[in-house]
Amino acid sequence: MKYKYPINGKFGIYGGQFVPEVLMPAVHELEAAYKKVKEDTSFKRELEWYLAYYAGRPTPTYLAKNLTKFAGGAKIYLKREDLLHGGAHKINNTLGQALLAKYMKKGRVIAETGAGQHGVATAMACAALGLQAEVYMGSEDIKRQEINVYRMTLLGAKVHKVDSGSKTLKDAINEALRDWVTNLVNTHYLIGSVVGPHPYPMIVRDFQSVIGKEIKRDMMKIEGRAPDAIVACVGGGSNSMGSFYPFIEDQAVKLVGVEAGGHGNHSGSAALLRGREGVLHGMLSHVLEDSDGQIDDTYSIAAGLDYSAVGPEHSYLMKSGRVRYTIVNDSEAIVAFRKLSLLEGIIPALESSHAIAEAIRMARDMNEKQSIVVTLSGRGDKDVQTIINRGD
Amino acid sequence: MISDTFRGLSRRHEGALICYIMGGDPDLNETKSIIDSLVEAGIDILEIGIPFSEPIADGKTIQAAGIRAISSGSNWKSVLIMISEIKKKHKIPIVVMTYYNILYNPGVERFIDFAKQCGVDGLIIPDLPLEESSNVAKSSKAKSMDLIMMAAPSTNQARLNALVKSSTGFIYLVSHYGVTGAKGVLSNDTINLIRRTKQSINGVIPLAVGFGISTPEQVATALNSGADGAVVGSALIELISRYDNRIERAERIIEYVSKLKSATLTSIRP
């Protein structure tokens, strides 16, 4: 079965371009520019160079022997995106898009950020490529993530405080879109996940697909075959989409996306499993909303998963049944966070800890000949304070 | 109904004054009394917003109005019901402006059916560009509801032609690159944009200009540049928010809006 979405900007019914008329020429221009660089060998070579020598690719696909033994079933491999420059997979996308902005001759780059990870990765890529970065961040998040705000400033980015709405990620995206509407002639909007209007979900997926391609190559080398399952956490959905995409046509590989359940009891940010179809930030996808169509505020201990919607390709992959989605709560994620730290000497990001928790559950019901790859989307240094504050 | 209004105005050599307020800001009862004042001041078309929590095309003033409206309990149904009450009292054409998720949530067809029952004459959906509009266009057409499409400074001739073909009622021209919000003067770019757009439309459909218009002088300039109507929103909402006292508020609205309306009368337009 061939998989070649998006078709006309859509993944089945999902996706699309629900943006004001003023932005339509901009999204068309972006799509045309992306098509061009995709075939451009000098672009590809330059991006590969930055990914290798600046970001630190390829990352290892590491057999976590102690964790495997603890789980007592399938072999658990970790795809070590936490080892990348900046400490997360975000740099794969920001380097790609910043370079694209440069090829489009847009000297100014704007971005939104929640926890600050994407903001920092944008600031890094822009510094390296000589672009001016401006990052929108909710004032609530600025309070919670002081260090990342300072990191962005050190890297030369300007941080704009967003006081509208719930003062978090969704409001930062709104404000970035408003900036783009105003300054689109010289500005590229560098969106941080597989969300937003077409062509963003496709572009970000493609730039993150380097994760899945390396998993495929490494597992062929190590195991002589593809893994039995790939597990990744889903916020907007970029590290998971990048991990899954090269395997979508290989039905033998189980693909599992893990959403954040927060405190349990229907809190959390599980847009796919607990949301409805809706339109937010330029896309038709699953959103968490009230009965009037107002978007809900969300909560997860993992700031990077704390978003009211999800990328449209995930909505499609859930509907088609190709990917299974599940929920992990805060408390289960914290257990996994501590386990991986103790057993492997790797402190995972709280986002990635959601995926680890699910992988441990799954491994128990599989045998030692089988293998699971978990995408370790980031390192957990940024989360240590959160864990200290909880006091458990 | 909307095209009749434009036709009547054009016969009298007047431009249309279109006023935008948020349904339920500060609450729906107050909105009704505000509308009485607007009608008394002589507006030609009323544009009412249904609040959405993520208004990406709006600046600070309308964002704040939306938050006030949501916290007063206003939602799509209650705003539409209020409109049905207004329609019993006033003959004014009413256009609803809201974001697509507000229609998508109950279902496009159900929303448009109910809006029609309540007497709504047209819809403006800023995050629904031409390419995504076929569903809404079909349901609107079936109910003879106008679907007013927006054009922008970045819209080229080919897109404009397509917009003109599919828009009903009028074309809403966004005056500049940016979001809603009052501005001091209309820039030369805006004036040229209005002229160019008017010429391209070639009389097929009326043209109204909005975003940033707040003074009688701007209304006159927009109309003198070729627009058939001007939309005033943020400045009015700002004024409304300054008064708690109904009587005082009514006086101020009537004073301000009458001046805006005067600027649409060709005979005395500067």
Ligand SMILES: Cc1ncc(COP(=O)(O)O)c(C=O)c1O
């Ligand atoms: C380490 C890490 N993992 C995962 C995510 C979630 O994003 P996505 O679902 O787009 O991969 C984030 C977002 O900030 C993150 O920082």
